[in-house]
Amino acid sequence: VKNLNVDFNxxxxxxxxxxxxxxxxxxxxSIYAQCSINKCFLNWSKDFFTTITGNACILKEPKKDENIxxxxxxxxxxxxxxxxxxxxxxxxIGATVGQFKGEGQGLLLDLEIxxxxxxxxxxxxxxxxxxxxxxxxxxxxxxEINGEIKLEGGTLVFPYKPLNIIxxxxxxxxxQSNDPFIELEAxxxxxxxxxxxxxxxxLSQPHIxxxxxxxxxxxxxxxxxxxxxxxxxxxxxMPALIMQNLKNIIFGNEQSKSKVDKYFSAILKPLKHVRxxxxxxxxxxxxxxxxxxEIDVNDRLHGLIEKxxxxxxxxxxxxxxxxxxxxxxxxxxxxxxxxxxxxxxxxKF
Numbered sequence: 001v002k003n004l005n006v007d008f009n010x011x012x013x014x015x016x017x018x019x020x021x022x023x024x025x026x027x028x029x030s031i032y033a034q035c036s037i038n039k040c041f042l043n044w045s046k047d048f049f050t051t052i053t054g055n056a057c058i059l060k061e062p063k064k065d066e067n068i069x070x071x072x073x074x075x076x077x078x079x080x081x082x083x084x085x086x087x088x089x090x091x092x093i094g095a096t097v098g099q100f101k102g103e104g105q106g107l108l109l110d111l112e113i114x115x116x117x118x119x120x121x122x123x124x125x126x127x128x129x130x131x132x133x134x135x136x137x138x139x140x141x142x143x144e145i146n147g148e149i150k151l152e153g154g155t156l157v158f159p160y161k162p163l164n165i166i167x168x169x170x171x172x173x174x175x176q177s178n179d180p181f182i183e184l185e186a187x188x189x190x191x192x193x194x195x196x197x198x199x200x201x202x203l204s205q206p207h208i209x210x211x212x213x214x215x216x217x218x219x220x221x222x223x224x225x226x227x228x229x230x231x232x233x234x235x236x237x238m239p240a241l242i243m244q245n246l247k248n249i250i251f252g253n254e255q256s257k258s259k260v261d262k263y264f265s266a267i268l269k270p271l272k273h274v275r276x277x278x279x280x281x282x283x284x285x286x287x288x289x290x291x292x293x294e295i296d297v298n299d300r301l302h303g304l305i306e307k308x309x310x311x312x313x314x315x316x317x318x319x320x321x322x323x324x325x326x327x328x329x330x331x332x333x334x335x336x337x338x339x340x341x342x343x344x345x346x347x348k349f
Contacts, residue, residue: 001015001017001018002016002018004018008040009041010039010041010051011037011039011040011041012038012039012040013035013036013038013040014035014036014038015033015034015035016034017032017033017034018032018033018034019031019032030060030062031058031059031060032057032058032059032060033057033058033059035057035058035070036054036055037052037054037056037072039051039052039053039075040053046080047079047080047081048078048079048080049078049079050074050075050076050077050078051075051077052072052073052075053073053075053116054070054071054072055070056069056072056111057069065108066107067107067108067109068107068108068109068111068140069110070110071111071114072111072112072113072114073113073114073115073116074114074116074132075115075116075117076117077118077119078120078121079119079121080123082121082123082125082126082251083119083126083128083130083151084126084170084182084184084203084250085251089145089177089178089180092113092132092134093136093143107139107140107141108138108139108140109136109137109138109140109143110135110136111135111136112134113132113133113136113147114132114133115130115132115133118152119131121154125157125250126154126156127154127155128151128152128153128154129151129152129154130149130150130152131149131150131151131152132147132148133147133148133149134146134147134148134149137174143177144174144175145172145177146172146173146174146177147172148169148171148172149169149170149180150168150169151165151168151169151184154168155186156186156197156250158225159225159226159227160224160225160226160228161188161190161228162188163186163188163195163225164187165184165185166187168183168184168185169182169183169184170182176202178203179202179203179204180202180203181200181203182199182201182203182206183200184198184199185197185198185199189325190224190228191296191302192328193213193216193221194212194213194325195210195221196210196212197209197210198211199250203251206250208250210222212224213346214346228294229292229294292305292307299322300322300323301319301321302319302320302321302322303319303320304316304317305317305318306318316332316334316335317332317333318330318331318333326345326347327343327344327345327346328343329341329342330342
């Protein structure tokens with residue numbers, strides 16, 4: 001067959017030459033087909049959308065396995081699931097060679113996959129762009145991935161404030177295609193704290209750390225990410241549960257926004273900058289159940305009103321203003337009615 005052209009709704013495939021030889025019994029003896037793919041649109045599992053351009057050669061020789069060799073370039077791609085989950089790998093393989101699966105164990109792969117422009121990844125938890133430089137080898141029904149995926153900016157979305165992705169990479173090595181090595185770093189300034197989330201290790205056993213400057217415990221940082229309050233009482237139960245499940249949040253396949261999330265988001269939207277903080281521990285020695293209302297006027301101006309529900313006259317007021325990232329001033333009216341002030345300066349060595 002010469003000069004075969006197939007036009008699709010979006011894109012086309014051309015084959016300058018294809019040759020199929022049969023033996024005396026009518027069985028296929030050899031195959032040679034050189035194909036060019038021009039901007040063909042693919043939608044795999046309704047989660048991965050891409051436009052593919054490239055070339056592929058299907059070759060079968062006498063008494064040898066059938067091979068697919070080629071180079072594919074992905075353009076205008078979009079992925080609607082978590083890129084750190086196993087779903088990404090499955091959808092990438094499915095979009096490129098999924099239509100050949102089940103054709104037998106003899107079909108071998110030697111494909112290069114690159115991105116002309118980054119894959120857009122957007123879920124309720126992660127929003128980023130990814131560059132791929134990968135190869136697919138081994139059997140069609142058990143492909144091995146080699147290469148890396150690099151993230152280009154983006155955010156990890158938490159209820160109070162997102163963390164900005166500074167660096168993100170996934171490394172695939174032969175024999176461990178289902179367990180890539182992950183490096184991720186995300187940062188942001190939350191109130192007066194510079195918060196950093198780091199992940200490194202294999203997908204099956206990632207190591208997740210949270211740190212901040214000035215220093216907070218990991219539970220306090222989780223409380224800050226969830227509610228914008230690093231107070232000691234918020235980290236008793238809920239942040240501990242979140243820390244245990246942070247791996248599932250980051251690496252889980254499902255990241256759909258539930259009706260409950262939408263419902264609470266609608267209710268809390270008018271109170272975006274106001275938070276009620278219960279405090280079950282008392283550092284003043286005056287006893288009673290305490291509560292506080294925190295108000296963020298902007299990134300630099302922050303106010304707090306703390307009330308002891310057991311003592312009517314026991315109320316504390318704080319107003320804090322950050323002159324810069326290293327210098328802050330605070331005015332305080334404490335539980336006894338005394339008025340004072342603080343100047344906080346931080347140095348890095």
